[in-house]
Amino acid sequence: MAKSLFVCQSCGAEHRKWMGQCTDCGDWNAVTEQVIEAAAIRSVGKGQALEASSITSINLENSPRRSTYIEELDRVLGGGLVPGSAVLIGGDPGIGKSTLLLQAAAKLAADKKNGTVLYITGEESIQQVHLRGERIDALHDDLLLISACELESILATIAKLKPSTVIIDSIQTTVSSRLSSAPGTVSQVRDCSAALIQHAKAHGHVVILVGHVTKQGALAGPRVLEHMVDAVIYFEGDRGHAHRILRAVKNRFGPAGEIGVFEMCDRGLIGIRDASRLFLAERAKDTPGSVVLACMEGTRPLMVEVQALIAPTVYATPKRSAVGVDANRVGMLTAVLERRIGLPLSQHDVYINIAGGARIAEPAADLAILLAMVSAFQDKPVPEDIAVFGEVGLTGEVRPVGQPEARAKEAVNLGFSRILLPAENHERVQKANIIANMRSDNAKPLVLTAVRHLSEAAQKIL
Template sequence: MAKQKTVYFCSECGHESSKWMGQCPACKQWNTFVEEKAAPATRKGGAKAGKTSASPMNISQITIQEEERISTGIRELDRVLGGGIVTGSLSLVGGDPGIGKSTLLLQVCRNMANAGRKVLYISGEESMQQIKMRAERIGTFEQEMLLFCETDLEEISNVILKTKPEFVVLDSIQTMYSEELTSAAGSVSQVREVTSRMMRIAKENDIAIFIVGHVTKEGVVAGPRTLEHMVDTVLYFEGEREAAYRILRGVKNRFGSTNEIGVFEMCGNGLMEVENPSKTMLSGRPLDASGSVVVCSMEGTRPILIEIQALVSPTSFQMPRRTAVGIDYNRVNLLMAVLEKRVGYQLGGCDAYVNLAGGMRLGEPAIDLGIIMAIASSYKNTALPEDTIIFGEVGLVGEVRAVSGGEARIKEAQKLGFKRCILPQANVEALKSRPRIQLMGVSNIREALDYI
């Protein structure tokens, strides 16, 4: 009997090597190689006798048509997906444990089953009784939905091909395994093989498949990074388990725009849509309080108004403390350094805490000016007018740069009753129509701080 070959895989990017290495040559990560048995050869190389190979085709001869989409019955999810689920697509949903991944997909299954579509829910973690109990909490299933509890890839493939459903949920990818591989379920080779098989089934049979993926402590989907490259859509659930609001963010979408978000609220009967996130995020905002600023961030095509809170206080320690929640910590340090250098604020002897209200995470540069104003407001203990909104990108020399989507941001602020807007001067000059809101264009942070 031939000796079985041993190979090493990088758990981050899936790079394969014949020997263990401390650093992956592909992604440059350290100590990520894991040992696994090589998959047995299933077929020999070379073309089969009598089989004609496919030939290249001229791009002008290829005809295209708009992809068919299936509505999930949840508008926020349809927005993130670009208008609905595309038939024959493979999607990945990741998130922390207990964040609501399975609950959301079960609600989608209920809506699609009630609309008369054939739905198959495959679980490798729960029994049918557990799924039934959870399904009863989120609503009534007026039509039938098929349940199947199995982890063997061959059995799962046979059931999908036999039942021919329109929509399949696989919960979760880390529990599925193929008997052709000797490695354990959840390993690099198993995850890659299961995903590859599901992709072939989805494309060849026009079946929309959603895969649930566990995440690591760093917040990325467990398994090889090639998993995200293989699927058509990658969705991430964000938010604290203790908080009421959940953010569904699309980080990859071959059939729509990326960085779209959907906002949900966790209730006793499942996840409920938040139709007006800006109004919800600003509810309970303190009035006439220093360090509180409202900014506008563009998440995909949607402008969202959210409150930034800052607290700056003198410290008795030699090393001041810096804390950022929902905002990049390094970005906050950079903007504080700009305040010190360009304006002369003595922040080196102060603790600084910056928080994004509502449990959201934002990384758009357009909130830079809002962070600057919130820190300055708390430092000078002077409140900004409550009807003022701020947006703009700040450079290292203190200039305020223009941002995209200026008109959409101003319209959203006007809709919610804001009367004044501090924004880059370049955005004011680029406006095509004059809004019914007072515009205060600024070119640098000194001009912006004059409004405090």
């Protein structure tokens, strides 16, 4: 006899009755009814002992990484696609997920060593995919297209064609005939993903799943889906900017947090190797409230502009608004600035922006944010040839950050001759001898300014 069960589509929690808000994750209007059919009881038998292999005896020569021939995508993947791996890519509608994957599929198919590539679309017809392929020059005889949503047919096609790479666009449209629930529900997404991943592990091909996102920007479907795959990649970007950022949130075969920067154009997505110049291209020099931050995204150093605006408030409670950084951390840093330096910000609105649409999550941005606020409040510009990085504690102390040598080298490459950094990082950067190791003879002498407290940093550059 069939039974009804109410399942949250955001977190997968099960409830005995319908409710407007899920008690587990707090999402509203996410609980839907699903019909659960009674399953036959499995007989418990004895399992067969498996043969174990020594970790040192495993041969990896027959499973090298496969390059996608898109440098920025390979960087995010940790060097390329690993045979038998499962990759989940999510992002807002129209951000460029299908375009990038079609470009990568065509480049993979062009290399005869990779064999055929199978692109399975559940949201478009093969004619529509062909039209996009013509526009971005992503056509190749070994790139095979099918339009299908049924899981059993997809698995049978993969077993017949034996492709090296399978792209599922998207996993929310894939359904299994064994389940009676609607497409995109928790049970369908979980079971279809598990079957596709298990098939990829058994046969050695790469499977790339495209996932939808919720209103909050998280991947739709059960959270267990992110645990099942080997890599989770988010496509970020602002429709007001031409560039897109591909960010690895999880990667079993490479560093998590790595980013790739692309520019959207008529011919598709083009990788940008020198992303720092892109974010600083329209920087306003000699302007109060502008500070250049040397940050790290994964293993990649990046230079971005931190902007601050402080204005008298017209509200009973002053506003603390931030774009590109955590608003809660900005509120905390504002309190540090008011308490440790004495800036009267209780009657002022504070606005922080990372120019160019970048998003910075590391604490090393603290010092740049605070100095931008001081510069905006005092209406004094920060020297244009100085770059800043450092974490700031609640007592105003400037703490060291990781990889200071890479940050300093990127700043010097972009023409910055002064770096304001934590005192504990000074010796490491000095020993790196960055200027001497550069090939250019026109590099300016590098001046390192080490600071231990926020008040000392504000005094030395303003």
